[in-house]
Amino acid sequence: MYLYIIWKNLHNLVKKEYKVKNIKEKGKLHPNNPQKGKYDFKLLIKNLPELKDYLRKNPRGEDTIDFSDQKAVILLNKALLKTFYNIDKWDIPKGFLCPPIPGRTDYIYYIAELLESKANNIKVLDIGTGANCIYPIIGSQSYNWDFVASDIDPKAIDNAKKIIEENKNLKNKIILKLQKNRDNIFVGIIEKKDKFDLTMCNPPFHASLEAAIKANERKVNNLSKTNKNVKKGLNFGGQKAELWCHGGEILFLKKMANESIKFSSQVTWFTSLVSNKDNIKPIKRLLNKLGVKDIRILEMSQGQKISRVLAWTFKG
Numbered sequence: 001m002y003l004y005i006i007w008k009n010l011h012n013l014v015k016k017e018y019k020v021k022n023i024k025e026k027g028k029l030h031p032n033n034p035q036k037g038k039y040d041f042k043l044l045i046k047n048l049p050e051l052k053d054y055l056r057k058n059p060r061g062e063d064t065i066d067f068s069d070q071k072a073v074i075l076l077n078k079a080l081l082k083t084f085y086n087i088d089k090w091d092i093p094k095g096f097l098c099p100p101i102p103g104r105t106d107y108i109y110y111i112a113e114l115l116e117s118k119a120n121n122i123k124v125l126d127i128g129t130g131a132n133c134i135y136p137i138i139g140s141q142s143y144n145w146d147f148v149a150s151d152i153d154p155k156a157i158d159n160a161k162k163i164i165e166e167n168k169n170l171k172n173k174i175i176l177k178l179q180k181n182r183d184n185i186f187v188g189i190i191e192k193k194d195k196f197d198l199t200m201c202n203p204p205f206h207a208s209l210e211a212a213i214k215a216n217e218r219k220v221n222n223l224s225k226t227n228k229n230v231k232k233g234l235n236f237g238g239q240k241a242e243l244w245c246h247g248g249e250i251l252f253l254k255k256m257a258n259e260s261i262k263f264s265s266q267v268t269w270f271t272s273l274v275s276n277k278d279n280i281k282p283i284k285r286l287l288n289k290l291g292v293k294d295i296r297i298l299e300m301s302q303g304q305k306i307s308r309v310l311a312w313t314f315k316g
């Protein structure tokens, strides 16, 4: 009994330390993230001269772009992908989610820490890769991970396929799979023979299309308060099926947790971004009921924004 209490206390201490360790420096990207610090616009423009036309000065007189202008953000992404990951061709169809690359990179760097000493032949499953295919691009180019990437949207899969075909360094690194049943997460994607070191996911957040549109309007209104150049009625892309699903983030996470048990021996770490911190508690409760061996919350912070990755494993 005494031994158990000592073990439990030590276990909690290690867990707590892990969480604190993961916050790293508040407001900063992961220390290994090559995009930490300010954007080096000189270098980015050298690699993508088109970006120059979209440069603006911020109130401190520093170079920036208008982040409400999707064309400018797409060009910034192209420049970042070329500079850091040697990706020559990348684009997304109109209206699709345009990802902030430094934040997406952080997810990869944080989950890489879960792998501990294993460095080679890492296999990762990205659930809901989107038209941008961003996690497989960054993970394959930063760590040489091999990916399977799924999505329910055939247009997203087609665009991801185009990105892979147009960049030599992505060839043979990413297998795309269309999820034919939107109620499934892993079922229909993980095959009997498969083994994954990690699964990852940036789940749809909103519970309805209306909620997604309203959130987009709020975002534009807030930006327009501080930036007169922002035109109302603009959209940031991705407010269609990419950003919502019935039941919103919480139901998506519950489905993922419930399905994960079926694949507990084939996957080492299941992970997902959790945007709403209030969703952590109920999911942790569910995971404990399902008998997981370990749960980690990896906190990430960029500027004012705190986000988190929930990770769980059934392996002891």
Ligand SMILES: C[S@@+](CC[C@H](N)C(=O)[O-])C[C@H]1O[C@@H](n2cnc3c(N)ncnc32)[C@H](O)[C@@H]1O
Residues within 6 Å of the ligand: 097, 098, 099, 104, 127, 128, 129, 130, 131, 132, 133, 134, 135, 150, 151, 152, 153, 156, 179, 181, 182, 183, 184, 185, 202, 203, 204, 205, 241, 242, 243, 245
């Ligand atoms: C928020 S977007 C994330 C896209 C991309 N991974 C990113 O981070 O920018 C969520 C994606 O999940 C996809 N999705 C929704 N339900 C899914 C399911 N059951 N299985 C696989 N993908 C799904 C959507 O089509 C969408 O592309």
